Each structure stands twice: as structure tokens, then as C-alpha cells.
Amino acid sequence: MNDLSHLRLDFPVLQRRVHGKPLVFLDSAASSQKPKQVLDVMDAAYRTYYANVHRGAYLLSEESTAAYEQARGKVARFINAARAEIAFTRGATTALNTVAFGWGMDHLRAGDRIVLTMMEHHANVVPWQLVARRTGAELVYVPMTDDYRLDLKRLSELLDERVKVVSFTGMSNVTGTMPPVAEIAGLARQCGSLVVVDAAQLVTHAPVDVQQLGADFVAFSGHKMLGPTGIGALWGRPEVLEEMEPFEGGGEMISDVRLDGSTWAPVPHKFEAGTPPIIEAIGLGAAVDYLDKIGMESVRRHEMELTAYALSRLAELPAVRVFGPAEVDHRGGVISFALADVHPHDVATILDQDGIAIRAGHHCAKPLTRTLGVPATARASFQVYTTREDVDALVDGLRRVQEVFRVD
Ligand code: C6P
Numbered sequence: 328m329n330d331l332s333h334l335r336l337d338f339p340v341l342q343r344r345v346h347g348k349p350l351v352f353l354d355s356a357a358s359s360q361k362p363k364q365v366l367d368v369m370d371a372a373y374r375t376y377y378a379n380v381h382r383g384a385y386l387l388s389e390e391s392t393a394a395y396e397q398a399r400g401k402v403a404r405f406i407n408a409a410r411a412e413i414a415f416t417r418g419a420t421t422a423l424n425t426v427a428f429g430w431g432m433d434h435l436r437a438g439d440r441i442v443l444t445m446m447e448h449h450a451n452v453v454p455w456q457l458v459a460r461r462t463g464a465e466l467v468y469v470p471m472t473d474d475y476r477l478d479l480k481r482l483s484e485l486l487d488e489r490v491k492v493v494s495f496t497g498m499s500n501v502t503g504t505m506p507p508v509a510e511i512a513g514l515a516r517q518c519g520s521l522v523v524v525d526a527a528q529l530v531t532h533a534p535v536d537v538q539q540l541g542a543d544f545v546a547f548s549g550h551k552m553l554g555p556t557g558i559g560a561l562w563g564r565p566e567v568l569e570e571m572e573p574f575e576g577g578g579e580m581i582s583d584v585r586l587d588g589s590t591w592a593p594v595p596h597k598f599e600a601g602t603p604p605i606i607e608a609i610g611l612g613a614a615v616d617y618l619d620k621i622g623m624e625s626v627r628r629h630e631m632e633l634t635a636y637a638l639s640r641l642a643e644l645p646a647v648r649v650f651g652p653a654e655v656d657h658r659g660g661v662i663s664f665a666l667a668d669v670h671p672h673d674v675a676t677i678l679d680q681d682g683i684a685i686r687a688g689h690h691c692a693k694p695l696t697r698t699l700g701v702p703a704t705a706r707a708s709f710q711v712y713t714t715r716e717d718v719d720a721l722v723d724g725l726r727r728v729q730e731v732f733r734v735d
Pocket of ligand 1: 448
């Protein structure tokens with residue numbers, strides 16, 4: 328057993344009680360908790376050297392700029408990229424909008440196809456819908472198989488010269504499915520398509536190496552990977568970043584501004600208009616340090632073991648139906664389920680009385696939950712600090728829900 332339970336002491340919030348019970352936090356896919364190593368770095372930055380970045384000719388600003396750029400370097404190394412290939416964004420949503428609008432508006436037109444999957448979060452659907460509406464491009468969705476995997480056969484059939492973008496999740500935030508990213512990227516590139524990976528979940532559940540993925544863009548958020556909210560990153564292949572227009576204009580992203588037009592700052596700064604989330608970027612750097620110390624291989628092992636354990640424990644309850652692949656090789660630690668016909672919000676509310684936090688709803692993936700044939704699911708999701716005891720508490724809590732609703 329790859330035991331990471333000692334890490335729990337690093338997370339102050341995990342020491343608290345909820346409704347008189349110890350907190351069992353099983354909603355990390357929505358947003359993870361933060362270790363004191365991240366909180367301390369952010370606090371120290373505000374207390375000792377905070378100033379705006381890339382603007383001041385004074386020591387505090389130089390220190391702030393150095394810490395901000397160092398954080399960029401850490402994020403880059405974390406995914407095996409170069410520093411200049413990382414643009415800080417507000418999160419995965421902004422990163423995906425940057426690609427959809429920045430690249431899509433200049434490269435898509437009527438007759439072109441954008442291929443998405445049925446598993447996408449709204450952040451990887453709605454920006455493409457907006458761009459499709461403006462450019463006349465058509466959206467096509469790859470279905471799932473009966474065992475909640477991506478239908479690769481159907482994907483291959485869909486790929487032809489009309490396809491200009493294939494954008495897909497590296498790990499579903501509903502079913503936990505992890506499609507074979509490099510294989511899909513390879514297929515898509517054969518037909519000359521741009522490849523975009525929504526790694527909002529993937530990046531914190533498994534090692535990500537952009538040199539191996541074969542994608543053009545990878546988008547993710549800091550707050551799901553032990554970092555703060557308000558910060559994320561867009562990695563792009565250098566030549567594509569160079570060629571792509573900025574999505575937002577404003578201060579600091581320019582080289583020159585004249586009344587009749589402007590020129591852009593070098594990559595990645597041309598994608599960072601306005602004062603950036605400075606302390607949040609520094610906090611994300613600290614989160615990366617923390618994950619690096621554990622090692623992402625170890626994180627993945629921990630999660631596979633925990634997910635296998637959770638699936639076997641949930642199987643003890645015949646009324647529980649899990650929506651997601653049965654084999655942990657093809658999935659991460661996000662488990663959506665139904666408990667007989669009890670509404671997921673009722674499940675979540677009763678669990679909350681036991682101090683157990685899960686998410687209930689459509690998880691911002693309505694096309695997917697519709698495909699599952701339910702308006703909503705209950706969802707338990709894991710992080711490095713999640714233990715078998717948390718899973719046991721969930722199963723005990725679900726037994727209590729069964730009693731309340733008289734489920735056999
Ligand atoms: N999913 C969840 O509870 P932002 O909001 O920009 O940080 O991330 C958006 C996003 C994009 N893709 C995937 C696969 C995601 O899971 C998310 C965020 C959260 O599942 C909040 S809805």
C-alpha cells in the first residue's frame with residue numbers, strides 16, 4: 328500500500344470538525360484543499376516582498392517578478408515543458424477560451440469540424456460552441472462506450488480532412504475516465520488537426536509530460552492541484568503560441584502601442600494582459616513543489632489503490648450504481664454514482680450531517696449526465712490526502728442514507 332496518510336497533517340482544514348464529526352472531504356475534483364506549505368509561501372509573499380510584476384524598477388518589484396517567473400519555471404518543469412511555453416491564466420476555463428477564440432477565430436470557417444467528446448466539462452464545450460457560431464464551423468462529439476470509455480473506433484471514423492480541432496479531456500470529472508491521450512493526439516495529428524487537452528483533472532491525478540502527449544495545447548487550473556484559485560496555465564507548442572493572436576488585450580502584453588495599432592510582447596507575455604494573479608502564481612509554484620516532493624508516479628499509485636478499494640467497498644451496496652470504468656488503469660479517483668432512486672442532493676445532504684463532503688449535481692457536464700440517463704449524480708473524489716478511512720466513512724454514510732430512505 329502506497330500510504331500517504333501522513334500528508335494529512337499538512338492540510339489545516341482537514342483537522343476541523345463538521346457538525347460535530349471529523350471532516351471527511353471527498354470533493355477534491357471540485358477544488359482541492361491546500362497544504363500549509365502553499366499557504367505559508369503566499370502569506371510570506373504578501374508580508375515581505377509583494378509588488379506588481381514586470382513594472383517596477385525597485386527591489387520589491389524585482390523580487391516579486393523573480394518569484395512570479397520562478398513559479399512559471401516550476402509549472403513548466405512539472406509538465407516537462409520550457410518556461411516560455413507556459414502562459415498563466417485564471418484557470419482551465421480561461422486557458423480553453425484563449426485557444427478557442429485566439430486560435431479558432433483565425434483558423435476555422437464554414438465546412439470545418441471541431442471534434443469534442445461526450446465527456447467534456449462545459450469549459451471545453453461552450454467556448455467551442457461560441458466560436459462555431461461565429462465561424463460557421465461544425466461541432467461533432469465522440470460518444471462513450473458502454474463501459475464508460477471513449478469510443479476510439481468512432482473517433483477514427485470521424486477523423487478526416489474537415490477536422491481542424493480535436494479537443495478532449497484527459498480525465499473526466501464525472502466518470503473518472505482517462506482516455507489514451509497520446510494515442511488520440513496521434514490519430515488527430517495524422518489528419519492535420521490541432522490537438523487540445525483539457526487537463527484540469529488529469530494534471531493532479533497522474534504524471535503529465537507534454538513531450539509525450541503529442542498535443543498542441545494543454546490547459547489546467549491551480550486550485551484542483553493543491554494551489555490557490557484564480558490561477559491556471561495554458562501550455563502551448565512554441566510555434567503555435569508564436570502564431571496565435573492574443574485573446575485579451577491590455578497592459579503588459581504589448582511591445583508597442585500606437586494610435587493605429589499595436590504589436591505584441593514575446594510569448595508567453597502576449598497572453599497575460601493586465602496585472603496577473605501574482606501571489607496565486609507563486610502559490611501554484613509552491614503546490615508544484617509539494618506534488619514534486621511526493622512524486623506524481625506515487626500520487627497516481629496511491630489513487631489507483633484507493634480507487635480500487637473504493638470500487639470494491641461500494642460494490643458491497645447493491646443499490647449503488649457506479650458510472651465509470653471498472654478498471655483502475657483507465658480511470659482516476661473520481662467516482663460518480665447513484666443510490667437506488669434517492670436524489671443525489673439528498674444523498675449529499677445526509678452525508679453532510681456525518682461530516683462527509685461530496686458533490687451532487689451535473690458537475691458542469693450536462694451532455695454527459697444526460698447520456699448517463701440521469702439528471703445528476705453523487706460524486707466522491709480523491710486527492711493525495713484521501714485515505715481508506717475516508718472511503719469507509721463514505722460507505723457507512725451511504726448505509727445511513729439507505730436506512731433513511733428505506734432502500735433495500
Ligand atoms: N470541474 C468539478 O467539480 P475551472 O473552473 O476553470 O478551474 O475548471 C474547469 C474544468 C474544466 N475541465 C474539467 C475536466 C473540470 O473538471 C473543470 C472543473 C469542477 O468537476 C468544477 S465544475
